[in-house]
Amino acid sequence: MRSSYHNERMERASREELRDIQTMGLRRIVRYVYRSNSVYRKLFDDHGVSPEDIRGLEDLQRLPMTNKELLRESYPMGLCCAPRESIVEMHMSSGSTGTPVIMPYTEGDLEQWAECMARCYMMSGARKGDAVQITPLFGLFNGGFGMYHGARAAGLFVIPTGPGNTARQIKLARDLGTRIITGVVSYGVRLIEVMNELGVELPELEIGIFGAETFSDTMKKRISAGLGVEVFDIYGMTETGGVGTLGMDCEMHDGIHVWEDHYIVEVVDPKTGEPVEDGEPGELVVTSFTREALPVIRFRTADLTRVVSRERCDCGRTHLRIAPITGRLDDMIIVKGVNFFPKQVEQALMQIPGVGANYQIIVEDVDGVKDVRINVEAEPGVTGYTVEKALKEALGFSPKGDVFPIGSLPRTEGKAQRVIHIKR
Template identity: 40%
Template sequence: MAFWNEKIETMDRRELESLQSERLRHTVQRVYERVPFYRRRLDEANVRPEDIHGIEDITRLPFTTKQDLRDTYPFGLFAVPLREVIRVHASSGTSGKPTVVGYTRGDIEHWAELMARNFAMVGVSSEDVFQNAANYGLFTGGLGIHYGIERIGATAVPSGTGNTIRQLELMRDFGVTVLHCTPSYALYLSEVASEMGIIDELRLRIGCFGAEPWSSSTRRELEDALHCKAYDSYGLSEMYGPGVAFECTEQDGLHIWEDYFFVEVIDPKTGEQVAEGEKGELVLTSLRKEAMPLIRYRTGDITRLLEDECACGRTMRRISRVLGRADDMLIVRGINVFPSQIEEVLMNIKEIGDQYQVIVDRKRHQLDEIVVRVELNEHSFTGEITDLQRLREYVEHRLRDMLNLRTRVELVEKGTIERTAGKAKRILDLRKLDGDWQ
């Protein structure tokens, strides 16, 4: 069993909590002194740095939200002068002002160390050739993964996004053994590789997939198609980027690196911490970030803390695979629906493909309706309409059992749904275009 830093990764829980308390006190003192936004928020909450004795006082601190990052755009949450910031990353800003994050030289070092820790945990070593099919640029994924590859000593292939045929040629010609990309793009890569007839020429043994929710069924699909072990990765730019949490070889939840992050799971509506094992919104406090430390940042991601210890020997707590985002969760006729629930059903039906789209609509004065468009496998049927009809009814039945909600299924030909090298566009909520949508 491989460790990058066994002393830290298997640290006694009491020692770890003492370290977290020390780092939390330091972080609160730092933001109070250096970030006017936090000084104002703490004063409004009638909390001073000396009131925070340890992690047991975390709930006394106010939350930070993505809107706070937009309101302080671009550098209002930085805790260091700009001359100490050696890099910035930013979101696309498609829904308003982009969120901007900064990094000191120390932050970049810590980030690379976290990524090396993650990769070692799944068996990556200096013997591997690692293809990074993530976007290099303002998005955090490309460079964050890249520095981890170099830190662990593997050979980096910085292929970036797009040009799928070229990606596969590089994978084959360079003898790539580890791949990083989104799970939806990995499925597309496997689809094109099969069409090119080169699946058996690939030497992949490890796939690291993240940036979007995916199911255990998708894992099986990826492992069968690419002949590798598929591991889940979780991160967000506000907390460095990728690498905040990662699966070990047990593939049973993601270890979150608690020496860098204090983790909570809260009820999205009340803000109260939920019991361990209950589903809720993930909240993170950065404990070592220099340029832009964040206090109780509401990620918007829905997960739960796993209660049992991991067989791998690491003492860092685990979170479950992310079910979806609080703002991506669909409320249809009063029922909470996550895309991952739909995907779990679809990936277990062999006659249909791995590409799907969920459309939610509401006709005026009528109830909400879910339509699931899903592609057929190219070899599913001989074209008999009765077979397709039975399949559609079967899929609708399985979805109704999972969601406790009636859905309409549309079976479409392979290649109908748009592919992308980044995050898949799974949800189309047409209710937002209706004047009476709430």
């Protein structure tokens, strides 16, 4: 399947042109936030830097870093740089680990979001008029609306189902000839389960765009085989403006293209904040220089990745590629002196023949002593010993856990709760 372009000139821009765009964008956005927002102004002043000090990309590291805590402290819209009368929409994070982060949007921000998301659709192989079924929630979560704004910009036929009522989802996909389906990763698994229960296929479905959750290579293969689609890993977060704003992998599936005419990314050592060499793992730091309501400056995402390449991709695009996110710093689990991420657990489980796609990682904290239990669904014949052996090889220790029949662990129609913390 060969992709097409939504904005070919910009998606194939030379590295020199992209650097010039970023240089001008950085200088402009630094002046803008300093002039428009007192929180940013104080942050810059306390750091001993002024907009006049930032002349080019080589000065980027002179700017202070920001993080989710700063956005939470500024709740609800203390970091907003645009006047209230120009705000036309908002979305926010779940707030599951604290005060939620609100992202306001101007009309210009919605156009920027739609542009980035439309590029992702066309990069996946979408064609104008294709039926796209949007299963993420339409609400405060940005997924449904982001997919919608981008689909409209790309000229697609929108089927805005939202999550849930999976049997109806499948009927609509069959009746309307859905070619593209979008969703959170776990909902792709749920679709496969219900299709198997109903004994039906979706012959016109070819493209699956999934994100927002842990997404290991083995899970990608399972969803690809189960739905009969080419799977794409989409990337974006509330703080950058929503799903698809940062980018997605292309048909080569060799890293996520970051839309560098809108974002400057760095990969830094999580402990020191210093840049690491291309190819070395580290924490992704993002500066958004085309957003109006709430641009982020050197925002520490807590996402772990590495720069795959800055060379022109075989797909023709020139925007740099980063590796799929391997984990989040705040998702790291430390048990018995071993550090690991949920994605490592998923990768190990999905490689065991007969193991299902639904699992739970239960972190038990008893009087300050942590242990972990991993429950997984599997077909008859898969034993706890088999699972324990695979996890020990992957993690370096043997977690407790149980094997359950397929279909017995809880299901959700939205984001799956893979990690459960229990304190006793």
